[in-house]
Amino acid sequence: MLELQLLLIFMIIGAIIAVKEKDLLSSVIAVGTVGLGLSLVFLILKAPDLAIVQLVVEILVIIILIRATIRRDLPFSTSGRWFFNTLVTFVFIGVFLVFIYLYIKDLPQFGQPIMKIAQRFIAEGLRETGATNLVSSVILDYRAYDTLGEATILFTAVMGVLAVMRKVGRKK
Amino acid sequence: MAKNQEGMTLIVKTITRLTVGLILLFGIYIVTHGHISPGGGFAGGAIIALSFIHIMLAFGKEVTFKKMNQSVMSFFESVGAIMFITFAILGIGSGYFFLNFMLKGKPFKLFSSGLIPLYNLAICLKVGAGLFIIFVILVLLKTPKKGGEK
Amino acid sequence: MSVYFLCLVLFSVGLYCILRKRNLIKIIIGIVIIEYAVHLFFILVGYRMNGRVPIHSPDQTVLDMVDPLPQALVLTAIVIGLAVTAMIAAIAMRVYEKYGTFDITKIRKLKG
Numbered sequence: 001m002l003e004l005q006l007l008l009i010f011m012i013i014g015a016i017i018a019v020k021e022k023d024l025l026s027s028v029i030a031v032g033t034v035g036l037g038l039s040l041v042f043l044i045l046k047a048p049d050l051a052i053v054q055l056v057v058e059i060l061v062i063i064i065l066i067r068a069t070i071r072r073d074l075p076f077s078t079s080g081r082w083f084f085n086t087l088v089t090f091v092f093i094g095v096f097l098v099f100i101y102l103y104i105k106d107l108p109q110f111g112q113p114i115m116k117i118a119q120r121f122i123a124e125g126l127r128e129t130g131a132t133n134l135v136s137s138v139i140l141d142y143r144a145y146d147t148l149g150e151a152t153i154l155f156t157a158v159m160g161v162l163a164v165m166r167k168v169g170r171k172k
Numbered sequence: 173m174a175k176n177q178e179g180m181t182l183i184v185k186t187i188t189r190l191t192v193g194l195i196l197l198f199g200i201y202i203v204t205h206g207h208i209s210p211g212g213g214f215a216g217g218a219i220i221a222l223s224f225i226h227i228m229l230a231f232g233k234e235v236t237f238k239k240m241n242q243s244v245m246s247f248f249e250s251v252g253a254i255m256f257i258t259f260a261i262l263g264i265g266s267g268y269f270f271l272n273f274m275l276k277g278k279p280f281k282l283f284s285s286g287l288i289p290l291y292n293l294a295i296c297l298k299v300g301a302g303l304f305i306i307f308v309i310l311v312l313l314k315t316p317k318k319g320g321e322k
Numbered sequence: 323m324s325v326y327f328l329c330l331v332l333f334s335v336g337l338y339c340i341l342r343k344r345n346l347i348k349i350i351i352g353i354v355i356i357e358y359a360v361h362l363f364f365i366l367v368g369y370r371m372n373g374r375v376p377i378h379s380p381d382q383t384v385l386d387m388v389d390p391l392p393q394a395l396v397l398t399a400i401v402i403g404l405a406v407t408a409m410i411a412a413i414a415m416r417v418y419e420k421y422g423t424f425d426i427t428k429i430r431k432l433k434g
Binding site for chain 3: 061
């Protein structure tokens with residue numbers, strides 16, 4: 001899986017550039033390249049449904065972020081205790097990575113998942129639902145309640161954006 | 173964005189006229205073949221929303237709002253949500269919530285697998301209209317001067 | 323195993339961005355990077371070596387399939403992430419109109 005690791009290293013470099021860049025527009029574009037690399041990784045991991053959705057959604061995220069950052073400047077100032085804060089953050093992330101390494105050793109080997117529930121979906125999916133796309137049959141027949149919750153979240157987000165962006169305030 | 177009154181340059185407008193119908197057709201194809209090939213309601217709905225955003229970016233706000241304004245889009249979103257809930261509750265009559273009660277034909281055909289294509293259509297309407305409304309609201313806001321807010 | 327570690331290094335890059343940056347847009351960018359890392363981790367756990375796309379087709383040569391259940395969960399999670407990002411970007415635009423800056427240390431001190 002050499003191409004998988006190369007793409008992941010490319011995504012990490014893109015993320016570091018997005019974090020360190022001072023210009024806001026450049027860092028938004030760098031996040032865009034991380035999303036495109038993720039769509040390619042989804043294709044390598046045999047998930048074409050997810051690659052389509054990730055590509056389209058990531059274009060929308062870039063459009064929304066550029067709309068939020070256009071013509072706004074970036075005031076950068078380092079007030080006191082900068083060195084101490086950075087040192088504590090790096091120590092915290094180092095401890096976090098050590099615990100992650102101890103956890104990863106207990107996961108099953110990459111490439112041999114356990115798949116207890118999915119055995120039933122794969123064996124009976126075509127006969128019980130009649131759909132050849134197993135991911136569609138999972139999200140719209142076996143677990144359709146989650147799709148109802150997700151439609152509700154989209155509806156709430158539309159109402160929330162409309163409520164935040166109203167022109168008149170509540171009281172003067 | 174005072175320059176955006178008439179949209180973009182002539183090259184962008186010509187290319188948009190040629191390709192936006194193809195993008196819309198591709199989105200409809202991904203929605204209706206959601207149970208046979210990868211895709212489904214979410215991907216197709218987002219692609220349809222992107223085609224409308226493309227028209228709005230290329231031609232400006234005033235021209236687009238004569239055809240598609242906010243009330244038409246919120247009507248489509250409500251229709252999608254009501255369709256989804258209705259098909260779910262109709263399953264209670266002969267079983268449990270969200271039962272797939274229509275007949276399932278042969279696999280690999282377009283009219284197979286019961287209720288799943290209808291669910292895909294409802295999700296496509298809801299997601300497409302919702303994403304377009306979010307974009308319209310975020311673009312239409314004009315920033316007032318700072319003296320007017322205090 | 324090193325693939326899992328690289329995915330969690332991406333997570334910690336986003337975590338550093340949320341903890342240490344003072345601009346509101348940089349915090350939103352950190353949240354987006356953490357979402358990408360978590361979605362990637364789900365799909366990495368459910369991958370089978372030499373598997374096939376989880377779609378039946380008339381001419382099948384490889385019989386093993388990749389796990390379809392994490393793919394269904396991550397499909398919902400991607401759209402939810404878009405809704406959350408749109409919401410906090412709208413709130414950030416409103417904060418900029420009211421306070422005139424994106425700096426999070428100054429938002430506490432001014433009175434609206």
